[in-house]
Amino acid sequence: MSAQTGGTPNAAAEVPGTILVGAAVDTADKVIALERLTLKLANRHGLVTGATGTGKTVTLQTLAEGFSRAGVPVFASDIKGDLSGVASPGEGQDWIVKRYAEVGADYQPDEFPVEFWDLFGEQGHPVRATVTDMGPLMLARIMDLNDVQEGVLNVAFRVADERGLPLLDLKDLRAMLAFIAEHAAELTKTYGNVSSATVGTIQRQLLVLENQGADQFFGETALAIADLMQVDRRSGYGTINLLAADKLMQAPRLYSSFLLWLLSELFEALPEVGDPEKPRLVFFFDEAHLLFDEASKALLQKIEQVVRLIRSKGVGVYFVTQNPLDVPDTVLAQLGNRVQHALRAFTPRDQKAVKSAADTFRPNPALDVARVITELGKGEALVSMLEGNGTPAMVERTLILPPTAKVGPVAPELRAASIDRSPLKAKYAQVVDRESAYEMLAKKVEDTAPAQAPQTKPVEADAGGGGGWLDGVLGGVFKRGPRGGMSVGEQVARQVTRQVTSQVTRAILRNVLGGRSRG
Incomplete structure (x- = not known):
């Protein structure tokens, strides 16, 4: 993290190798420092947590835009369609302009290169795996x-x-x-x-x-990892890959298993690069609790292994969920960059979650972290990013910077136009059904059938279009x-x-x- 103190901070001044996350404030809501994510430490993974409606999705979009602007491709699951707005320029709403003014910056609308994906092929390029x-x-x-x-x-x-x-x-x-x-x-x-x-x-x-x-x-054509790691030639921005997950969330095991498979594929396919100046890809895993719900011991070990080792492949993984207790301790220990939105302490479990979240931060003598977590407003968060040699910075109460692209879903016609003009459409639009186990086993049956086997009329589909x-x-x-x-x-x-x-x-x-x- 890079912090700028003294006087009025000028957030408009770019600091190479960092992403501006927001502005830290004191107890009187006066800006005291700028909170930045250091790109060289971004592959040490991260966690964004908070109750429903506290601003997690907006924070996710702000981070995704920052990575894209730095030339880093992003993959994110879009649970409600809200992230698709990154494909359109921002609208400069009053609350956005006001927040930029609070931080000491001028709001400049922007838009980002986006590839839309969908396991069902309805809202993006079909995603397939064998x-x-x-x-x-x-x-x-x-x-x-x-x-x-x-x-x-x-x-x-x-x-x-x-x-x-x-x-x-x-x-x-x-x-x-x-x-x-x-x-x-x-x-x-x-x-x-x-x-x-x-x-x-x-x-x-x-x-x-x-x-x-x-x-x-x-089936095939199976997803090629290289197609998730594109950089726009014109702008130099990293492509933001959005997986439409509104329908997919109705099958939570398929959703979580697909994302874990994708992480595993990245781990297997990418070479070791150590700690690069910036990540080769950043992966946002929204509704991350679904990954760990009822997971077997073997699966949890695989998740921990992938998260721990994929860092050296230049991939940063950021889990987004409501409660830090949703993530097992063995995985939580690997997540260095933290953004904690408000939590509510209405039940004993809620109170435990608040205390757990507070205990994971490096203490700040000026903050009662457990109390502040329950008092945070929408768009505010407790932030602790890695700094220096990879140690967590002291936690600060932070005003999160809003996105520069549109906040909310993109218009359906713009999504459709983006999919149509994508060079990936021709590659993934058609299903390839080459000879495989089904055809080979059927051929064996055919070859071993008696020579005088009677010719039988194939079973016809029923009147309703099915096969009975x-x-x-x-x-x-x-x-x-x-x-x-x-x-x-x-x-x-x-x-x-x-x-x-x-x-x-x-x-x-x-x-x-x-x-x-x-x-």
Whole structure:
């Protein structure tokens, strides 16, 4: 942190290598110093916390703009659509101009280069990853599998890898699970117990995942990390990548697991750079508590490892959440740059959170931190940034500087125009469905079918456009055969999925009919 004291501070004067966060004030609300985030220490991660409505999103936008202006690309999840305003010039509202005057600066509207992303492809470029990229640990979390089910899922991945069967989308995974159910007796000798009942349970969870829209996420073209790290050639600003998360938040496990996967991909793909003069990318994780809710021990260890080690890849991670207690201590200890908005102390848990937040700051003899946290107004925060050799500065009560771009959602037509003119549209707009596990297993069934097998008419979709209730259970395999002759889907269903189909069928009938019979 760089602080300027004495007289009226001139915030308009740029200080190279820093981002102006706001102005520290004394008990009489007189500006005593400027609070700045040092770019060289920005990859030591950070935390923005506070109750609903206290200004966290505006602080997030101010920081994102500061990084972008310094030429640092940003990735942020946009929970309510409010961050999209960075794509439009600011409007100079009265409260914004007043705050700049309080800090001692002139307000200058600005706009920033933005790429919009959306797992569902509705409000941005589609974001996709292959099933293999996501891996069994993440998938098990998304589907809420127990240890036994996760073990069988690991077997499916292992067998697919050993037999050269690429797992790209959910139909590949479903076909692979059907394959190991069919060969359960053989595989049990090598990998431990693989039961058809367990496979059936995983298949049902896959249906739930598909109902949440995950089938649109798994597949190709997979997201390329380099496309998140662009710098605008004209302005020199880092691109702000916004993930539309309003719909995604309805599937919180998918949301949190996707962001953790993305962090892991950054960790794996980027080379070591140590402590650069500025980060290569800054990652904002909004609603961060969803990442840690009901996380297994193995997953928490992975999160801690990624957060601890990704710093040396030049990536800064900033968690945004309501309560500092939402973040485990092992992760909290890695977050050096802190912005704490107001907390309310209405319940014993709230009081504990206030005390915990106060205790994490380097004390300031002039402040009763625990008391001030409950008295902060909207747009005010307690701020402590890293300084010097990486030690936290004393906490200060700070007036947060508002954004220079539009505060609030961008107009839908401007979002659509931005997506249309993006050079990334052509790359991600179309789904690529190359040969993978589903097609390879179907071909094996076709090759081993009896030569005189009768030609059977493929199952037709019902009048409503679906493939019947059984087709719904099997995710459309009855409609995916080659043209002419016997449907490959029918062969897969007949010869590969006999056991899992019966398990799924019985389970569904129990669920559908069981409740009625008890009524």
